[in-house]
Amino acid sequence: MTLDRLKPVLLLGPLVLFLGLAYFVPFLGVMQWSVTLPEPGIGQYGKAISDPLIHSVFLRTFRICLIVTVASVVCAYAITYVWVRGTPLQRLLTELCILIPFWISVLTRAFGWVALLSNRGLLNTWMQSLGIISEPLTMVRNEFGVVLGMTHFLIPFAVFPIASAMRSLDERVFLAARGMGASQMRTFWTIFVPITLPGILGAGLMVFVFALGFFITPAILGGGRSVMIAELIYLRIFQSPDWGLGAAVSVLLMVFVGVLLALLVRFVRPNRMLG
Template sequence: MQTDKTRYWLLAAPALAVMIVFYIWPLVNIWAISMTEPALGFGNYVKMTESQAVQTSFVITFRVAALTTVICVLLGYICAYSITNVIRSARPLLIAMVLLPFWVSVLIRSFAWIVLLGRSGLVNDAMRDIGLIDAPMRLMHNEFGVVLAMVHVMLPFAVLPMMANMRGIDRAYTEAARGLGASEFTAFRMVYLPQTLPGVASGALLVFVLSLGFYITPALLGGGRVLMVSEYITYQIQEFLNWGLGTAISVALLVATALVLIVAARFVNLRSALLERS
């Protein structure tokens, strides 16, 4: 037994070393900077809680992340259901289309949305040519443009967990409900939908957590008017050289993300949702 434990720790030691060097130690350094720059104590955290700008950036971040999550879950469920149950003959092609965004840089995709949504972009020009609008609409540098572009980036993270969940559901249960007289919608609502909730929870949690710390797309599509926490941290460190406040906000964002996971764990089996279903 002792030999088995020794072998286990020998196998786990490289992974633990990587975690300590590249994850835990940087986090400890960030926390130390937040407590020591420019002076010892919780001054940066007090300043953070008193700052209206910081509070606004957190509100914007959670609002954008929530909107992105809701839209991704709704669209992702439709996509996953269609790929799994409806268009089976084209399943490989559709899965490839879901995975296609992963092969293109997030930066390139964000610039593509700028080309589409700009005042002289393709969308405004098309609507003006067909007479829908007289003047260009403001489709970017606001939350609409940020959410739209983030949904494009995050949608595969919602589709894949739900699709993996749906592929493990036995269709015999739905067919049995239909055989007992239930309508197609009732069989879906009462039998199929509850079995897909672990996949929905997995996709929603993944999209929401990733959206909280997203930077490139909000920075480009927001144009400085939709200031999410990650961009605010960048301004504090790069523009104002305020390392103390910047790292304090980073720690606060990390704690907020951890709280989201803790709350989610009270309602969802995270091990099942994030490991077995994805």
């Protein structure tokens, strides 16, 4: 093997080794729990597949993740458009709005939403003082609060794949469209959006996978009334305790994510999804 071919192996080898030790080896332990606890066999998988409670949690999780993905990608697309094609001042302000959330922990953001949206929070207090509402609105301890908190957290992650796709555009295409009489709106919907579609798919994939594993935000803003898969796994392992069932649910979730990634890689090239 020549030195040029050996360089990528040497550079990627430590990363692959770290990922294997940090993620793959522990996952093998979880898989072992799923077929050995409380007794050897695949009974826990049968229980996970047939349990109505687990069915409802899976359906709720997928519903919330889909809503969060759509909301995050739509908001991120508008923000990215200003970031890439706005004036220098608009780009600077947008970039600050994108980067600052990364400096704030997920726990701080979740409690910030509780302080803002709770029955005695800032928003309800303000609307009641202005006479807009007579009774406080319930905006936390339900799916609305979970979706809002998760969307707020995931929008910055959706921005970067979309920005990469927008920055790779050839401006001569838009000049040609305008020269042929297309309006700005028609140019946007028939040329700009289709060309950036791979970035939209990449952002949607990233947000959806991240949302599947969310724990802190749903636990705080959902208040135990909108339990998602990650919180269910935590409850089964640390509070029941039912390690075998919790491990089986974890494995099923990983299999679902793996199948989703395989399908997307099969039908959409990864380099196009990431712009």
